[in-house]
Amino acid sequence: MTEVARLEAPLATPLGSMLGEIWPRLRRGSEYVAITVLALLVSAALFTVFLLALGKSPLQFYGLIWTGAFGTAFSWQNTLLRASPLILTALCVALPARIGLIIIGGEGALVLGGLVAGAVSLPLAGHVPWPALMAAMSLAAVAVGAGWIGLIGFLKFKRGVNETIASLLMTYIAIAIMNFFVEGALRDPGSANKPSTRPIGADQMIGTIPGLNVHWGLAAGLVLSVVLWVLISRTTFGFAARMTGGNPRAARAQGLPIGKLMVSLCAIAGGCAGLAGFFEVAAVQGSANGSLAAGYGFTGILVAFLSRHNPLAIVPVAVLFGGFAAAGGLIQRRMGLPDATVLVMQGLIFVVLLTSETLYGRLRIFRAEGGR
Numbered sequence: 410m411t412e413v414a415r416l417e418a419p420l421a422t423p424l425g426s427m428l429g430e431i432w433p434r435l436r437r438g439s440e441y442v443a444i445t446v447l448a449l450l451v452s453a454a455l456f457t458v459f460l461l462a463l464g465k466s467p468l469q470f471y472g473l474i475w476t477g478a479f480g481t482a483f484s485w486q487n488t489l490l491r492a493s494p495l496i497l498t499a500l501c502v503a504l505p506a507r508i509g510l511i512i513i514g515g516e517g518a519l520v521l522g523g524l525v526a527g528a529v530s531l532p533l534a535g536h537v538p539w540p541a542l543m544a545a546m547s548l549a550a551v552a553v554g555a556g557w558i559g560l561i562g563f564l565k566f567k568r569g570v571n572e573t574i575a576s577l578l579m580t581y582i583a584i585a586i587m588n589f590f591v592e593g594a595l596r597d598p599g600s601a602n603k604p605s606t607r608p609i610g611a612d613q614m615i616g617t618i619p620g621l622n623v624h625w626g627l628a629a630g631l632v633l634s635v636v637l638w639v640l641i642s643r644t645t646f647g648f649a650a651r652m653t654g655g656n657p658r659a660a661r662a663q664g665l666p667i668g669k670l671m672v673s674l675c676a677i678a679g680g681c682a683g684l685a686g687f688f689e690v691a692a693v694q695g696s697a698n699g700s701l702a703a704g705y706g707f708t709g710i711l712v713a714f715l716s717r718h719n720p721l722a723i724v725p726v727a728v729l730f731g732g733f734a735a736a737g738g739l740i741q742r743r744m745g746l747p748d749a750t751v752l753v754m755q756g757l758i759f760v761v762l763l764t765s766e767t768l769y770g771r772l773r774i775f776r777a778e779g780g781r
Contacts, residue, residue: 440769441717448715448765452758459753465744477739478732489623490693491705492731494519496630496723497685498709500637501558503718504678505572507641508670509654510565514576515682516706517583518557522550522686524587527606527697528595530690534609542613547687554683555676557583562675566668584702591697605698615692626688631724633681638720650674682706704752708734711759730755 457467478488501515526546533542561579564570590596597607615624641647650670653660660667685705690697712730716722737751 444765444768445715445717445762447768448762449758451765452754452761455761456754456757459757463746465746469744470740470746473740473743474733474736477736484732484735486622487735488728488732489621489627490731491734492727493624493626493630494685494689494705495709495712495727495731496634497626497681497688498706499712499716499723499727500630500633500709500720501554501678501682501706502710502713503716503720503723504637504641504674504681505558505562505671506713506718507647507654508650508674509657510562510671510675511573512558512561512576512675512678513573513710514558514561514580514583514706515678515685515709516702516704517576517580518554518679518682519686519689519706520580520587520701521557521583522554522683523690523694523701524590524595524686524697525553525683526550526687526690527609528590530609530613531595531607534607534613539613542609543615543691546691547684550683550687550690551680552683554686555680558679558682559672559676562671562673563668566671580706587697587701588699591699595697597696600696600698603698603700605694605696608696609691611695614695615688624688624692626685626692629684629688630727633684634720634724637677637681641720646670646673682709708755711755711762714759714762 453471460467460470476484478484498515498519501518502512505512526549529546529549530542533545537545557579558576561570561572561576564575565572591606592604595606596604599607615626617624618628621627641650649660649665652663653665653667653670657667686701689701689703694700708730709727712723712726716726733751733755737748740746740750741748
């Protein structure tokens, strides 16, 4: 070995080792992005065929999507307003997924969180300082959401109850509970056309973020996305959760507290959805009513899957789907299509996305061997 080679060897070895560790991660990450983008393109192509079969212009449809979602400052406000609960309900799906649980009950936790927030406001609104009112409403909503989804994790660990079916069924139970109280014991006598609890009052509601005209639920969603990404990716708790989700037998052999991890992650997830319910009451609706069951929890499932359960990736995907929802009214007025057309497109994206799961690990270009 020459003198130059001797001098370069100590430097080349660490560099090569570093590249050897980073390259597989980049390859896996690019696979996730590429297949997700492919799923969106295929969905757009299939939905284009659907529009042509209806005799509608795909170019006009996608143009109205852009205009209604991102074309103006007002469009952006509507998009971000709808993205706020989507971020929180998507986190409700993404966190349990990291431990191997597919929970789709964010809608139920949101509805119950909003109901409890509205109920707590009844004896307090106008009688306690505004910060105390908001703290009581938000803590109650988070606690109920955490308990509701945490119960699913407990049932999964203790009794082996399928978490997907249980969370779906409990969603309808939660909506029934909300309707029972809103139309019964908690109903405001003045709400004749739309049953609801007594309004908390315009002066008691949460204001908007300066310069955005969007309520502070958006900021809460952004902060929680970052905090929970750190929790999952950069802490021993997150490592234990990911290990349990990847190989439960190995986790059990290592003595990891699987039950506590399941219940804890489910409770944190439910708290996020419950917080979304609080903001719907305290910043949007002004009271608990049937509008809480607006489908944000179900759309959050799609947002979580499309973002590969990454808390940071949830934010842009939620903004995208918030834009779809914001453009629904414009499409209805300009093209004569029902508002549910956007839901058809979202459902198609979900089906194609699930089908695309079969591609992971099969494309040679993304294999660790370098495509051999």
